[in-house]
Amino acid sequence: MLDIRNLHASVAGKPILKGLNLSVQPGEIHAIMGPNGSGKSTLAGVLAGRDLYEVTEGEIIYKGRNLLELSAEERACEGVFLAFQYPVEIPGVSNTYFLKAALNAVRKYQGQAELDAVDFLALVKEKVQLVEMNPALLNRPVNEGFSGGEKKRNEILQMAVLNPLLSILDETDSGLDIDALRIVANGVNKLHTPDNAAIVVTHYQRLLNYIVPDFVHVLVDGRIVTSGDKELAFHLEEQGYDWVKEHADTAGQPA
Amino acid sequence: MSTEAQEIQDLTGGEYKYGFVTDIESDTVPKGLNEDVVRLISSKKEEPEWLLEWRLKAFRMWQQMDEPRWPNVAYEAIDYQDISYYSAPRMKEKPKSLDEVDPELLATYEKLGIPLREQEMLAGVAVDAVFDSVSVATTFKDKLKDMGIIFCSFSEAVREHPDLVRRYLGSVVPAADNFFAALNSAVFSDGSFVYIPKGVRCPMELSTYFRINSSETGQFERTLIVADEGAYVSYLEGCTAPIRDENQLHAAVVELVALDNAQIKYSTVQNWYPGDKDGKGGIYNFVTKRGKCAGVNSKISWTQVETGSAITWKYPSCILSGDNSVGEFYSVAVTNNMQQADTGTKMIHIGKNTRSTIVSKGISAGRSQNTYRGLVKISKQADGARNFSQCDSMLIGDACGAHTFPYIENHNSSAQLEHEASTSKIGEDQIFYCNQRGIATEDAVNMIVNGFCKEVFRELPMEFAVEAQKLLGISLEGSVG
Numbered sequence: 022m023l024d025i026r027n028l029h030a031s032v033a034g035k036p037i038l039k040g041l042n043l044s045v046q047p048g049e050i051h052a053i054m055g056p057n058g059s060g061k062s063t064l065a066g067v068l069a070g071r072d073l074y075e076v077t078e079g080e081i082i083y084k085g086r087n088l089l090e091l092s093a094e095e096r097a098c099e100g101v102f103l104a105f106q107y108p109v110e111i112p113g114v115s116n117t118y119f120l121k122a123a124l125n126a127v128r129k130y131q132g133q134a135e136l137d138a139v140d141f142l143a144l145v146k147e148k149v150q151l152v153e154m155n156p157a158l159l160n161r162p163v164n165e166g167f168s169g170g171e172k173k174r175n176e177i178l179q180m181a182v183l184n185p186l187l188s189i190l191d192e193t194d195s196g197l198d199i200d201a202l203r204i205v206a207n208g209v210n211k212l213h214t215p216d217n218a219a220i221v222v223t224h225y226q227r228l229l230n231y232i233v234p235d236f237v238h239v240l241v242d243g244r245i246v247t248s249g250d251k252e253l254a255f256h257l258e259e260q261g262y263d264w265v266k267e268h269a270d271t272a273g274q275p276a
Numbered sequence: 277m278s279t280e281a282q283e284i285q286d287l288t289g290g291e292y293k294y295g296f297v298t299d300i301e302s303d304t305v306p307k308g309l310n311e312d313v314v315r316l317i318s319s320k321k322e323e324p325e326w327l328l329e330w331r332l333k334a335f336r337m338w339q340q341m342d343e344p345r346w347p348n349v350a351y352e353a354i355d356y357q358d359i360s361y362y363s364a365p366r367m368k369e370k371p372k373s374l375d376e377v378d379p380e381l382l383a384t385y386e387k388l389g390i391p392l393r394e395q396e397m398l399a400g401v402a403v404d405a406v407f408d409s410v411s412v413a414t415t416f417k418d419k420l421k422d423m424g425i426i427f428c429s430f431s432e433a434v435r436e437h438p439d440l441v442r443r444y445l446g447s448v449v450p451a452a453d454n455f456f457a458a459l460n461s462a463v464f465s466d467g468s469f470v471y472i473p474k475g476v477r478c479p480m481e482l483s484t485y486f487r488i489n490s491s492e493t494g495q496f497e498r499t500l501i502v503a504d505e506g507a508y509v510s511y512l513e514g515c516t517a518p519i520r521d522e523n524q525l526h527a528a529v530v531e532l533v534a535l536d537n538a539q540i541k542y543s544t545v546q547n548w549y550p551g552d553k554d555g556k557g558g559i560y561n562f563v564t565k566r567g568k569c570a571g572v573n574s575k576i577s578w579t580q581v582e583t584g585s586a587i588t589w590k591y592p593s594c595i596l597s598g599d600n601s602v603g604e605f606y607s608v609a610v611t612n613n614m615q616q617a618d619t620g621t622k623m624i625h626i627g628k629n630t631r632s633t634i635v636s637k638g639i640s641a642g643r644s645q646n647t648y649r650g651l652v653k654i655s656k657q658a659d660g661a662r663n664f665s666q667c668d669s670m671l672i673g674d675a676c677g678a679h680t681f682p683y684i685e686n687h688n689s690s691a692q693l694e695h696e697a698s699t700s701k702i703g704e705d706q707i708f709y710c711n712q713r714g715i716a717t718e719d720a721v722n723m724i725v726n727g728f729c730k731e732v733f734r735e736l737p738m739e740f741a742v743e744a745q746k747l748l749g750i751s752l753e754g755s756v757g
Contacts, residue, residue, distance in 0.1 A: 069712050073704075093711035102712075109709040113727025122723060123713035130714065162727065179713060 022047050022084060022218055023187060029078035029243075030060075030067050037063040039243035040079070045187070048215040052229055052254065053222045055240035056262040061222045062106060064240070065191040068220075069103040070096045083187070097123075098130035100186030100217075104176040104193050111163040116175065119163045120145060120182050127183055148181040152208040170201035177208040188212075188219045194228040206231030226258040239265045305362040311335060314462050317362050321431050321466075324438060334451035334461030341455045347618040348647040348679055349587050351560065354525060361463045361496070420478075426471040427482055430498050433469035440471055444502050448531040448568045448595070456527040456589075457564040460496045464529070467498035472507035472538075481737050483512040497528040503538035505571065510541040512740055526585075528563045536571030536598065541579070543736050544592075545744050547751075548584035553642075555614025558586025565592035569601030569627075577604040578621065579735045581744040583751040586615060591649065593622035596630035596658075603632040606732040608744070610725075610751050611644030611676070620650035620681075625661040625691070634665040637729045640676035641752055647679040654691040661691045669699040670728050672721070672752070700728075722749045 023045040030038040037060045045051055055061050067074045068081070070093035081088040088096065111119065124144075125135040136144065149156050154174045164172050173193055180188055190209065194202055209232050213219065221232055229237070229251060237253040238245045239262075246265055247253070257265065305316060314335050318328040343354070420427050426437060433441050451461040472478050503509055526548070532540050542565075551558025561584075567576035578592035594603030605621035623632035632652065640646040652663045669678035680697055702724055710720030726733070726745050733741045 071708055093708060094714050094716050097712050097714035105709065105712075109703070109705045111706055111709070111724055111727055113730040114723055119710075119713075119723070122715055122719065123710075126714040126716065126719070183713065 023088075024082040025079070026082070027079040028064075028067070028076065028081065030063055030074050030076045032063065032074055036077070037074075037243055038067070041240070041244055043238065043245065045218050045220065047186075047218055049236065050213065050219045050221060050232060050234045052232075052234035052237045052251075053220060053240055053245075054224070054226075054237060054254065054257060056266075057224065059240045060243045061224075061240055062191055063243075065103055065106075065189045065220075065222055068096075068187075068189055069093060069101060094126070095130075097183075097185075098127045102180050102183055102185030102188045104173075104180060104188065104190040106192040106195060108164045108167075108172040108176055110165045110167075112165050114163050115160055116163050117142075117145065117159045120159075120179060123179065124182055145178075145182060148178055151181055151211055152177045153204050154178055169196040170198065170205075173197060173201065173205050174208070177205055177212075181208065181212055184212075186217050188217070190219065190221045190223075192222055192224060194223055194225060202228065203231055226254045229254045241266055304360050307360045308357045309335075309359070309361055309463065313361055317463055317465065320362065321434070323434055326442060327434060330446070330451065331462050331464075334458050335463075337452040338455065338458035338462055341452070341458055343455050344589075347589050348645065348649075348681075349589065349616040349618050351587055351616075354560070356459075359525060362465055423476055423479070424473040425476060425478055426469065428469055430464070430467040430469050430500070433500075437469070437471070440502065441469065441500065444500055444531065444533055446531075448533060448566050449529050449564050454564060456562040457529050460498060460527045460529045460564070464496045464498040467500075467528070469499075470501040470509060470511065472503045472509045474504045475506040476504075477507070478509040481510045481512050483514070495524070495526045495528070497526075499528070499530040500533075501531070501540055501542070502533045503535065503540050503574075505536045505538060507535075508539045510737060511543070512737065513542070513544045514547070514740070514743070524559045526559050526561050526563070528565075530563070530565040530592075532567030532576055534567065534569050534571060534574035534576050534598075534601075537573045538571060539575045539577075540567060541577045542567070542592070543740055544578075544580040544582070545736075545740060545747060546580065546582045546584050546588075547747055549586075550584050550613065550615050551586040553613045555586060558615075559584065561585035561588045561590060563590045565590065566595065566622075567593070567603070568595045569598050569603060569630075571601070572598040572627070573600045574598050575602040575604070577602075577606075577735070579604075579606040579732065580608070580619075581729075581732070581736070581747065582607070582609040582617060582619060583747050585617075588615075588617040588619050590619045591621055593624070594632065595624045595626065596632065596661075597626045598630075599627040600629045601627055602630070604735075605632075605634045605636070606735045607636045608639070608729045608732045608748070609637070609646055609648075610639045610748060611641070611646045612751055613642040613644060615642075615644040616647075617645070618647040618649055620648045622651040623653070623663060625652075625654045625658040625663070628658060629660040630658055631661070632663045634663070634667070635731050636665075636667045637732055638667070638669045638678055638680075639672065639725055639728070639748075639752075640669070640678050641672035643675045645677045645679070647681065649681045649683075651683040651685065652693060653685040654688050654693070656687045658688050659690050661688060663691070663693045665693075665695045666731075667695075667697045668728070669697075670725070671699070671701045672725075674701075718749075721752055725752060 025041055025043040028038050028041040053061055063074055067076060076089055121141050128135055152174050158171060164175060193205060221234060234251055236248060237251060238248045311332060314331050318331055449457050452458050470482060501511060532542060534540050548559040548561060569576055576594050582588055592605060596603050603623050609617045609619050611617045621634055634650060636648045638646040638648055648667050654661045665682060667680050671678055678699055682695055684693060706724055707717055707720050711717060725748055733744060736744055
C-alpha cells in the first residue's frame with residue numbers, strides 16, 4: 022500500500038529526514054517511536070502533503086502512485102488521513118457542517134453520490150457512538166473550546182466518518198489522561214480492518230498497550246535505526262532512547 | 277513571493293461576475309453642476325416648488341463645504357463638473373405593468389438572478405426596481421395598498437404623498453449634514469419611499485435592487501422609510517453594477533424614522549464593481565445612512581454585507597431618541613485586491629435606557645485596506661444606556677491592512693459600555709486542516725470566512741443570507757489556491 026524509499030525532507034532548509042525507508046501493507050499497524058526532534062512529525066506532515074516540508078530526495082509510492090505528486094486534498098480523497106497532534110480550531114463553523122463538507126468532498130472525488138443531510142446525520146450518529154463522543158460537540162464550532170481529550174476524540178470521529186485507507190496518528194496520545202487514551206485507542210481499533218493500515222507516531226510506549234502494533238520502528242535523527250515487533254516498544258520503555266542511539270551509532274545503516 | 281502568498285493572490289483575484297452593460301438608450305443631462313442643472317432635474321421630475329427650494333438650499337450649502345479628508349481611504353480628487361447628474365431610461369410613458377417594461381431591462385435582472393416575474397409570483401417579495409435613476413417597475417403595490425402601506429419610487433411619493441415626504445425628508449439626515457449628503461440633497465434623482473401605517477406589520481420583505489448602468493453617471497439615490505406607531509418593516513437593498521473603467525460616484529442617502537413601538541430592519545448586500553486587480557475603475561460608494569428611533573420602545577436594525585465598490589465610506593447609524601429604544605448594527609465588510617473601505621456606525625444615545633449593539637466583521641485580502649470606524653455617544657440625559665461593541669478583523673495574506681477606530685463619548689456615569697476587538701489571520705494551519713480532510717483550499721477559505729461572519733449572517737433574512745454567503749465566496753474567489 023505504502024512504500025517510502027530513501028526519503029529525505031527538510032524544513033526551511035534544515036534536513037530532518039535523512040534516508041527513511043518504510044513499507045506498509047494492508048491490515049498492518051506500524052508504530053513509529055523516537056526521541057523528540059527525530060523527525061516523527063515531519064514524516065507525518067510529509068505523508069499528508071503539508072508544504073512546510075520540502076522533499077529533497079527519495080520517493081513515496083502509495084497505491085502504485087507517486088504520492089508526492091498529489092495535493093494535500095487529493096491525498097485525503099485517496100484515503101490518506103492524518104490525525105493531528107494539535108487539531109485546529111475553526112470558529113463559527115459547526116463540527117457537523119465541517120464533517121459533511123469533508124465527507125462529500127471525498128465522496129465526490131471518488132465518484133460517489135454526495136450524502137444528503139438525513140443520510141449524513143444517520144452516519145454521524147453511528148460514528149459518534151463508536152468513538153464515545155458527546156453528541157453535543159457536533160453542534161459546536163470545530164474544536165473551539167474543546168478539551169484536549171475532546172479534540173483528539175474529534176479527530177478519531179473524523180477518521181471514522183471519512184473511513185480512510187491509511188491513517189497516520191501523530192502523537193494522538195499526547196495530552197490525554199488514561200481514560201481518554203483508552204477511548205481514543207478503542208476507536209482506532211474498531212476502525213481497523215484487514216484492508217486498511219495505520220501508522221501510529223508516538224513518543225511513549227503507553228499508547229501501544231491499547232493499540233497493538235504489528236511493527237515498531239525507532240526513528241533517530243531522520244532515519245529508522247531499528248525495527249521489531251511490540252516487544253521492542255517495551256524494551257525502549259525500560260532502556261530509553263539512549264540505548265537505541267548507541268545501537269544506531271554502532272550499527273551504522275538502518276535495516 | 278512565497279507559495280502561500282502566491283496562492284492567496286490567486287484565490288483573491290476572482291473576476292467580477294456581474295460585469296455587463298445593458299444597451300438601453302438613456303436620457304442624460306450634460307456633464308457639470310450648477311443651479312440650472314438642479315432646476316432642470318427638478319423640472320424633469322415635475323417637482324413642487326418647495327422641493328426645488330430644498331434642493332437649491334442644499335446645493336448652495338454644498339458649494340460652501342469641503343469633501344471629507346478624515347476617512348482612511350485614498351483616491352484621486354473627484355471633478356464634480358465632469359459628472360452627469362441625471363440619467364433616465366428613455367420611455368414613451370410609464371409602464372403600467374411588467375409587460376410594458378423594456379425586455380432588455382428585464383433580461384438584465386435575469387442575468388443577475390432576479391427574475392421579477394418569478395419573484396412576483398413565487399417569492400412574495402415586492403421589488404421597486406431602480407434602474408439608473410427612474411423606477412421602472414413596482415410590484416405588489418396593490419396588495420400593500422390594501423393594508424395602507426406605501427411602497428413606491430421617491431418621485432411618485434413626491435407626487436402622491438407630498439405631505440409625508442415633506443414632513444420627514446431631511447428629518448434624520450439634514451440637507452447639510454455632510455458634503456455627500458448635501459450633494460445628494462441637491463441632485464438626488466430617485467429612490468424608494470416606504471410608509472407603514474400605525475399598527476401594521478408589513479407582511480413581506482420589501483426589496484429594492486439598485487443597479488448603476490449609464491456610463492459616467494453619478495447615482496444619487498434617496499430612500500426614506502417611515503414606520504408609524506407600532507409598525508414593523510423589513511427592507512432589503514441589494515446592488516450589482518456592470519464593469520467599466522471610469523470611476524463612478526455614488527452618494528446615496530437613506531433615512532429611517534421609527535415612531536413609538538415601531539421596528540425597522542434594514543438589510544443590505546452591496547456588490548458594486550470594485551475595480552480590477554490593480555484598482556482601475558470601480559464605484560466610489562459615499563453613502564449616508566441614518567435611522568432615528570424617534571419613539572419610545574422603537575428599534576432600528578442595520579445589517580450590511582459589503583463586498584463591492586472601489587471605495588466605501590459608509591456609517592449606518594442610529595439616533596436613539598425615544599426612551600427604551602434599541603439600535604443595532606451588524607456588518608460584514610470584505611475588501612480584496614485594491615479595495616478600500618472605511619465603514620462602521622454611530623450609536624447616539626439620547627433617551628433613557630437605550631440600548632445598542634455593534635457587531636462588525638472586517639475581512640481584508642489582496643492589497644486592500646479595511647477600516648472600522650465607530651462612535652458610541654452617551655448623552656447626559658441618557659440614563660441607563662448600554663452598548664455592546666464587537667469588532668473583529670480577519671486578514672487573508674500579508675499585503676492587506678485592517679484598522680479599527682472605535683470612539684466612545686460618555687457623558688452619563690450610569691452607562692454600561694463593553695467593547696471587544698480581535699484581529700486574526702486566516703491560518704495556513706486552518707487551510708491545511710481542511711485540505712487534509714479533502715476540502716479544496718477555495719472551499720476552505722469560504723468556509724472559514726463564513727464561519728467568521730456567522731453572527732452577522734444570522735441577522736439577515738433567509739434568502740439574503742444564502743446570497744450573501746455566495747457573494748463572499750465570489751468576492752474571495754482565487755484568494756488562497
